[in-house]
Amino acid sequence: MKKYLMILTLFIFTACKEDYGSQFFAKDALAPVSESKEENSPNDDLENEVPEEYTKPEKPESVDDGDNDGTDTKDQPTQPEAPEIPEVPEVPEDLKDPVDLNDPLPGSKEEQEITDTITVEEDKNVSCSPLSEKDKSGTKGIVGNVRVMKSELKNKNSLRNKLYNYLNPDYSTELPIKVFMDNIDVPERRFDKGFKTIAQTILSHEDKDLLEWFNVNLETDLMLTTPEEEGHYELMLLSDDGSALSISDATGKIDKENFLYSPRTHGPKAVCTKEKNKNALINFKFGNKYKVKINYFQGPRYVIALQLYWRKVPDVQVEEFKKASLCGSSMYVKSGRDRKLDKDGFKLIAPKYFNLPGSSVNQCNETIIDTFKLSHHPSDISKIKIMIDDIEYTGGFETLVDTDKDEVSIKLNQGLTQYQKHIIEVTYSYEKEQETEEE
Numbered sequence: 001m002k003k004y005l006m007i008l009t010l011f012i013f014t015a016c017k018e019d020y021g022s023q024f025f026a027k028d029a030l031a032p033v034s035e036s037k038e039e040n041s042p043n044d045d046l047e048n049e050v051p052e053e054y055t056k057p058e059k060p061e062s063v064d065d066g067d068n069d070g071t072d073t074k075d076q077p078t079q080p081e082a083p084e085i086p087e088v089p090e091v092p093e094d095l096k097d098p099v100d101l102n103d104p105l106p107g108s109k110e111e112q113e114i115t116d117t118i119t120v121e122e123d124k125n126v127s128c129s130p131l132s133e134k135d136k137s138g139t140k141g142i143v144g145n146v147r148v149m150k151s152e153l154k155n156k157n158s159l160r161n162k163l164y165n166y167l168n169p170d171y172s173t174e175l176p177i178k179v180f181m182d183n184i185d186v187p188e189r190r191f192d193k194g195f196k197t198i199a200q201t202i203l204s205h206e207d208k209d210l211l212e213w214f215n216v217n218l219e220t221d222l223m224l225t226t227p228e229e230e231g232h233y234e235l236m237l238l239s240d241d242g243s244a245l246s247i248s249d250a251t252g253k254i255d256k257e258n259f260l261y262s263p264r265t266h267g268p269k270a271v272c273t274k275e276k277n278k279n280a281l282i283n284f285k286f287g288n289k290y291k292v293k294i295n296y297f298q299g300p301r302y303v304i305a306l307q308l309y310w311r312k313v314p315d316v317q318v319e320e321f322k323k324a325s326l327c328g329s330s331m332y333v334k335s336g337r338d339r340k341l342d343k344d345g346f347k348l349i350a351p352k353y354f355n356l357p358g359s360s361v362n363q364c365n366e367t368i369i370d371t372f373k374l375s376h377h378p379s380d381i382s383k384i385k386i387m388i389d390d391i392e393y394t395g396g397f398e399t400l401v402d403t404d405k406d407e408v409s410i411k412l413n414q415g416l417t418q419y420q421k422h423i424i425e426v427t428y429s430y431e432k433e434q435e436t437e438e439e
Contacts, residue, residue: 112432116375120368120422128180128364128417130203130216140364141354142181144218147172148205154213163242163263163297166215175205179216180364182351184294184308188240188268191301215297221355222247222292224284228353232281232318235260236309236346238270241299243306247282248291254282265299270309281313281321291357311345367415369422371400374408376430386410387425 128140149160149172159165166172191211203210224230237245237260245260262271282290296306313321356362378384378399386393393412400409416422 109431109433111379111429113427113429114376115425115427118369118372118424118426120416120424122421123363123368125176126178126180126363127203129182130179140180140182140362141351141356142184142218142220143356143360143362144179144181144216146175146177146179146203146205146210147215147217148175148210149173149213160213161265161299163215163244163295166297167217167295172215177203178363179218180362181218181354183349183354184218184306185348186304186306188303188305191298191304193304210298212298212300215295218294218296219357219360220292221289221357222349222353223289223355224286225353228284229312230285231315232283232313232321233310234272234281234313234321236270236272236311237262237294238268238305238307238309239296240268240303240305241265241297243271243294243296245308246293249288251288254290268303268305281318289355308349309346310349311347364417366417368417370415371409371411372424374410374426374428376428377406377408378428379431380429381408383428384410385427386412387427388416389422 127146147166149156149166153159153171159171203214205214235245235247237243239262242263242265243260244258244263246257247259248255260271262269284290294306294308298304381399384397384399386397396413398411398413400411401407402409410426416424
C-alpha cells in the first residue's frame with residue numbers, strides 16, 4: 001500500500017511541475033523513490049522512467065507546512081533569478097558606420113607622396129645682363145649703376161637729351177640697383193622690349209619700367225687672351241642713343257677720356273676712332289688690364305642698341321690706321337649692316353675678355369640658397385625628385401640627416417643665385433601613420 005501511495009504522489013508532483021514550474025519541487029520529495037530499491041520491485045521500471053532533468057532539481061526555498069513547529073519544515077533554497085538585461089536602443093540607419101575591410105588599422109602606416117615647394121624671391125636691387133638677351137657664360141665681368149633725371153627736371157629736354165647731364169649729380173639721381181653684365185651686346189631692337197634680365201625682369205623705377213630717359217654706367221677690366229694675338233686694335237661702339245667710352249692702362253701709360261664719344265640723342269650709330277687721331281689704336285699686351293668705362297643713355301623712343309666691337313690691325317697698316325678709320329662720327333649703322341662689319345674684320349668682344357674691376361663682387365654669381373629642409377622624412381631617399389623652375393635638377397644633390405631632430409635636408413651641388421625668382425619642387429614618399437578615429 002505504501003508503494004502505491006508513493007507512485008501516486010510522484011504523478012501529482014509531476015503534474016504540478018507542468019503547471020507551476022520546477023522551482024516548487026524539493027529534492028527530498030523524491031527521496032523515498034530514489035532510496036527504496038527492493039529486489040524484483042514492480043516500481044523499478046516506473047522509477048527509471050522519471051526524466052533525467054528531474055532527478056537533480058535545484059533546491060527550492062524553505063516551505064512552511066503549516067504546523068509552525070519547525071519539525072516538518074526544511075530549508076529549500078530556490079533557483080537564483082536571472083539578472084535583468086537593459087534594453088539597447090536601436091541605432092538609426094543613417095548613423096550606422098559601414099565597415100570597410102580595406103580601411104587601414106589604427107596605428108598602421110602607408111606610403112604617401114608629397115611635394116615640398118620652396119620659393120626664392122628675386123633681388124630687386126641686383127640686375128644681371130639688363131642690356132642683353134643672351135647670358136651663357138655666367139662670368140659677368142662688367143659692373144655698373146643706373147641713373148635717372150631728378151623728378152623736377154624730367155620734362156626739360158635741353159638737359160635730358162645730353163649724356164653728360166645724366167652723369168652730373170646736380171641733375172640726376174643714382175638708383176639703388178647694381179648692374180652685372182657678361183658683355184656689351186644689345187643688338188638694335190624696339191625700345192618697348194625694355195632692358196630685360198635673364199629673369200625676364202625689366203629695370204624699373206617708381207613702379208614703372210625704364211624704357212626711356214635713363215643712363216647706365218659700366219666698368220670692366222679688358223684683358224687680352226688667346227686665341228687673340230697681341231698687337232694694335234681698333235675699338236668701335238655702336239649705340240642708340242648717346243654713348244662714350246674711356247680707356248686707360250693699369251700702368252698709367254694709356255689714358256684716353258671719352259676715347260669714343262657720341263653724347264647726344266641719335267639713331268643706331270657706330271663710332272670708331274676719329275680721323276687723323278694719332279692715338280686711334282690701342283696696343284694690347286697679354287697680362288695687362290685695360291680699364292674701360294662705358295656711359296650710355298637711352299633717350300626717347302623708338303630703338304635701343306649698345307654693342308662693343310674690336311678688330312686687330314696688321315702691323316704694316318698701323319700707321320695708316322692712325323690717320324684714318326673705317327667709320328667716322330657721322331656713320332650710322334642700320335639693320336642689315338652687321339654683315340659689312342664682319343667683312344671688315346670687326347667682331348663683338350666676347351665675355352671671356354671682360355673681368356670685374358678691383359674688389360668688385362659678382363652678386364649674380366653669389367649663391368643665396370643651396371640647402372633647405374624637407375617637411376617630412378622620406379621613406380626612400382634614392383627616389384627624391386627635384387624640379388627647379390619646371391626643369392628637373394640633374395646636377396646632383398646630397399641628403400643630410402639629423403638623427404637628433406629627425407630632420408632631412410637637401411644640399412644642392414650647384415646653389416641658386418639671387419638675381420631672379422626660383423621655384424624649387426621636391427617630390428618624395430614618406431610613411432604616414434594612420435590616425436585613430438575619435439569616438
